[in-house]
Amino acid sequence: MLKPKDLRVPAAGRREILKYGAAAAGAGLLLGQLSDAAAKDGGTGGGSRSGGSGDLPPSPATTPFIVPLPVPALKQSVAALDPAPQEGPGPGEAGRDKHQRWAEFGPSTRKFYEIHVKEAKFSFHPQLPDSTIWGYDGVFPGPTFEARYGESAIVRIYNDLPANTIGFGSPEISTHLHNAHTGSESDGFPGDYYSRTKFGPTIAHAGAYRDHLYPNIYAGFDAFHATGGDPREALGTLFYHDHRVEFTSPNVYKGLMGFYLLFDELDSGNETDPSSTALHLPSGKYDIPLAFTDKQFDRNGLLFFDQFEVDGILGDKFCVNGKIQPFFQVERRKYRFRFLDGGPSRFYEFYLSYKGVDQPFQYIASDGNLLPETLTLTKFRMGVAERADIVIDFLNYPKGAQLFIVNKLEQVNGRGPTGKILNPGTRILRFDVGDLPASPDKSQVPTKLRELPPINLAEVVKTRKFEFVRRGGAWTVNGELFDVLTPTVQPKRNTAEIWVFKGGGGWSHPIHVHFEEGRILSRNGKPPARPEAGRKDIFVLAPNDELRVFLRFRDFEGKYVMHCHNLTHEDHAMMIRFDIVPS
The missing domain is CATH 2.60.40.420 (Cupredoxins -  blue copper proteins)
Incomplete structure (x- = not known):
């Protein structure tokens, strides 16, 4: 009989297993169908009817729209880091290459952050028991960073995960800020993973933390030096996630992801900005990041992941910011919503529904990049890691109205969507329309957004x-x-x-x-x-x-x-x- 310690598969051993495709799939039937807690108890868990195995029981039933949508807290900077950051690895830091362009961005950095990757208990729904997650600062999603172009930041990421874990995932990390314009040593290269005792094949040694230098510059910095790069190359909605080679999927599924938002003079993050260059898009508490993920839970209601499924992992519970089918109370005004398909394998086609009728909304950004012009749409499709920013004006609906974000795209396995559009689809997030805002809505959605650089x-x-x-x-x-x-x-x-x-x-x-x-x-x-x-x-x-x-x-x-x-x-x-x- 397998014991819990037998479920830990080291990276090298796992690579050897994966070379034998069919054998790995067979092994998965025996070993993979275990949640973290089920493994600790020596029992077996359930799986997804729509996932790779296809014949596992569904997750326990949960009542939709009884959990409020959590909005990730903003990460607060610290005055300084100890030990002080330096061009090469500091005392106790995991091995890395020297920071590129350190003389330009390192000494001038005034924003410092310290974040700890930790194991924690987390509630996906009040009708399920708490599951074990891994989170940046122990939360899922991790805290949201807000940064500005032209202001570099150093983010120190500590790996405080337990060295010996039971269940899925591997407790070494390499954090990728998707899709930041930064040096490779801060990109989260998959082989740069580290913990206090282990390290990947592309770094020199283990360590407790790693410093990431994010210069927050536009691409084309060398060619457009006077403006800190080409402003037409700005990103707005980024996200960070673990990228540990061979274990990205379980580590991200377990919680290692969060948002990183960038602003500049155009997309200023201030809807009342007096500057004539600002777009005045909805901002502050009216600018909401939404991470869509699908999860599977075992028969005991604990988070489940099939480590040996090679085609794709599909869950039967749809989460937004870590909660199963939440609701969000909105005021009768415009909101900016930043959609992220957090994966690991599902595609979506999203609709905004009111009384069963698809509603128009304004689509302003793709993959975090503002479009040249605002589009009015009634649907949009997303693959894993794609982002889409949309604006919904709830002034168009009466107090007490309920609107839904609905996924109508059928997907039954890791191959991707079948192409079939389901009606009515799955309601994932409910908006409950409340009162008018205390202050008039001064936000705008201009027709013209951000100019595209030419393709030469x-x-x-x-x-x-x-x-x-x-x-x-x-x-x-x-x-x-x-x-x-x-x-x-x-x-x-x-x-x-x-x-x-x-x-x-x-x-x-x-x-x-x-x-x-x-x-x-x-x-x-x-x-x-x-x-x-x-x-x-x-x-x-x-x-x-x-x-x-x-x-x-x-x-x-x-x-x-x-x-x-x-x-x-x-x-x-x-x-x-x-x-x-x-x-």
Whole structure:
């Protein structure tokens, strides 16, 4: 009989298991179907009817819309860090390369943050027992960071997870700020994981913490030095999450994610900003981040993850900011909602419903990038890690009205959506309309938002093709598994390339390229649709799609990755390392 200690699979051993596709799936039936607490009790848990195994019992029943939506608290800065940050690793810090451009951004940094990754108990719903999570500062999602372009920040991330854990996940971390324009040593490279006793193959030694230098500069810093980069390259809605190689999916599923919001003179975060350059979008308590995740719970109501499922993990409970089908009390005015598909494997098509009728809303940003113009839509689709900012004006509805965010996209396994649109779909979040605000709503949603930089194909020095296919029971890019130590390609700094992404085999893949936003030139030979015609860092491949994407590599050098953001596919080696090298 298996004992709890037998359930801990070290990374190297897990890699060997994964090389044997079918064997791994078989092992999963025996070992994988355990929640953390069930493992501790020596019992078995349940699984998802819509997940990879397909024959496991559903989660326990929960009553929808009895839990208020939590809004993640803002992370507060500290006056200083002890020991003081430095260009190279400090005392007790995990090994890393030196901070790039330290002389420009390090000494001038005035914003310092300290965050602790901890294990904690968490309630997903009052009708379920508390589950064990891992969280930044012990909460899920982690606290929200607010930063401004032109003001660098150093975030010190302590790993306080227990060294010996039972159940799913691996207690080493490497935090990726998706999709920050920053040096590779602060990017959260998958092989840079650390704890106080272990460390990854691409860093020098273990340590209690790691300092991340986020310069908060626009891309194109060297070419547009007077303005701190090209303001047309601004991001707004970013998020951070764990990126530990081979264990990203369970670690993120267990709670390691949070929001990081960036503002500038245009998207200023102040709807009453007196500046003539400001857009005056809804702000403050009317600017709400929403992380959508789907979870599975075992027969005892405890969080469940099948560590050996290689196709994709689907849950039958839909959470927003960690709560199952919550409600949110709103005033009769405009709100900005920042949607994030937190994965690990589900796609969504979202609608706003009132009395069963789809309602229009204003769509202003894709993947955290403001569009050139506001779009009025009644639906939008999201792949894993995609973001979408929308504005809803509740003044259009009477007090007491109830509106719902509804997912109508059918997905039954890790292949991706079937394409079928369900009616009525699944209600995930309810808005309860209350009174008029105490002060008049002065927010605006201008028709014109942020200008796009031009695409200059004359900059392109190379075209590369990447094919994302399942081969021999494994997930591959161009037929190869991820090699954490060896770059697949080496683009030169201050150049541009066209990367061609090709899907196949009936699978959907949300492809993420670290470090720089890209522009879709064509999808299957045709121009991209308006919502994805702006700057993006997730490029969704439907089965057999081919995308041509324009990418630049500016301002920094070093190791980065490109991968499928179906986190299960990523963990099972659908990823490449690319190194930006001197031009």
